[in-house]
Structure formats: C-alpha cells, structure tokens
Amino acid sequence: MKIMGLDVGSKTIGVAISDALGWTAQGLKTIYWEENDIHSADEELREIIKKHEIGKVIIGLPKNMNGTIGERGEASERFAEHIKETHQLPIVLWDERLTTMAAERVLLAADMSRKKRKKVIDKMAATLILQGYLDQKN
Numbered sequence: 001m002k003i004m005g006l007d008v009g010s011k012t013i014g015v016a017i018s019d020a021l022g023w024t025a026q027g028l029k030t031i032y033w034e035e036n037d038i039h040s041a042d043e044e045l046r047e048i049i050k051k052h053e054i055g056k057v058i059i060g061l062p063k064n065m066n067g068t069i070g071e072r073g074e075a076s077e078r079f080a081e082h083i084k085e086t087h088q089l090p091i092v093l094w095d096e097r098l099t100t101m102a103a104e105r106v107l108l109a110a111d112m113s114r115k116k117r118k119k120v121i122d123k124m125a126a127t128l129i130l131q132g133y134l135d136q137k138n
Contacts, residue, residue, distance in 0.1 A: 001020070001022070001053070001054075001055030001056065002017050002018050002019070002020055002022075002053055002054050003018040003022060003054065003055065003057070003058060003130065003134070004016070004017050004018075004049065004052070004054045004056070004057045004058070004130075005017070005018075005025060005057075005058045005060075005126045005130025005131075005133065006060065006079075006083075006126055006129075007060045007099070007122050007123075007126040007129055008059060008060065008075070008076050009122060010075070011032065011033070011034075011035070012030050012031065012032055012033070012122045013030070013033055013045075013122065013126075014027070014121075014122030014123045014124070014125050014126030014127075015027075015028045015029050015045075015126055016028055016123065016126040016129070016130045017052050017130075018130060018134060022134055022138070025126075025127045025128075025130035025131040026127065027124055027126060028048065028123065028126075029048075029123060030120070030122045031044050031045070035075065038078070038079065038082050042086055045083070045087065046087065049087055049089070054089065055089065055090075056089060056090045057080075057089050057090070057091050058091075058092045058130050058133045059076055059080045059083070059091060059092070059094065059129075060076065060093075060094055060096030060099060060126070060129040061073055061076050061077070061093040061094060061095055061096060062076060062096055062097070065097065077093065080093055094129050094132060094133050096125070096128075096129050099125045099128045099129055099132075106124060
C-alpha cells in the first residue's frame with residue numbers, strides 16, 4: 001500500500017507519494033485549486049489515488065508555534081474531512097510546523113532560482129510531511 005502526503009495551501013496542494021514499502025517519500029506534483037470550491041481538486045486526486053493505489057493520506061496540519069490550531073490549520077482539518085468522505089481513505093493529520101521553511105532551505109541550498117523554487121516548494125513540503133510520518137512509523 002502506498003501513502004500519499006499532501007501540503008494543502010489556499011491555492012496549491014503539494015502531493016508526494018511513498019514507495020510500496022512505506023520507507024521513502026517522493027514529490028509527485030503540485031495541484032492548483034480553488035479553496036472556496038473544495039471539490040476543485042477531487043478529479044486530480046482521484047486519478048493519483050487510483051494510479052498509485054493509495055491506501056492512506058497524510059495531510060499537513062499547520063499549527064501555531066504554541067501548538068494551537070489557527071485559520072490555516074482549521075482549513076486543513078476541513079480538507080481532511082472532505083478527502084476522507086470523498087475518497088473513503090484513512091486520513092492522518094501530521095504536525096507540519098516549519099515544514100515549508102525547511103523545504104525553502106533545502107531548495108536554497110540547492111541554489112535553485114526563486115522562480116523555480118516557487119514551482120516546487122509545495123511538492124517539497126508534501127515530501128517532508130510524508131517522510132516525517134514514514135520515519136516516525138518505521
């Protein structure tokens with residue numbers, strides 16, 4: 001069973017998937033969506049779930065530094081419930097504090113241009129979220 005990791009933003013969703021053994025995460029793509037239309041990413045996610053035989057979804061939960069849930073965290077919780085109902089898959093909300101900043105540092109260290117970073121930052125954040133989950137599980 002493969003696991004999918006999602007970094008959900010207001011305009012994009014970073015997508016990563018695990019290998020079949022659940023050891024490593026690989027960035028797959030960035031989906032552009034309309035947060036106000038929660039169904040706008042359903043078809044692309046359905047295709048990924050089917051093609052990669054996804055059995056579980058890990059969704060980044062952006063918490064405040066003090067551990068509380070803010071507006072973005074509540075949006076992620078709503079999206080997680082939608083994914084659970086729409087795709088009938090188990091969902092795990094994963095604390096993603098500082099994940100996007102870590103992804104940015106990795107891409108800066110790789111000397112990637114700002115324009116290129118903008119295209120892959122969400123996919124990289126999803127990869128870090130999923131890899132964190134896989135490392136903890138294993």
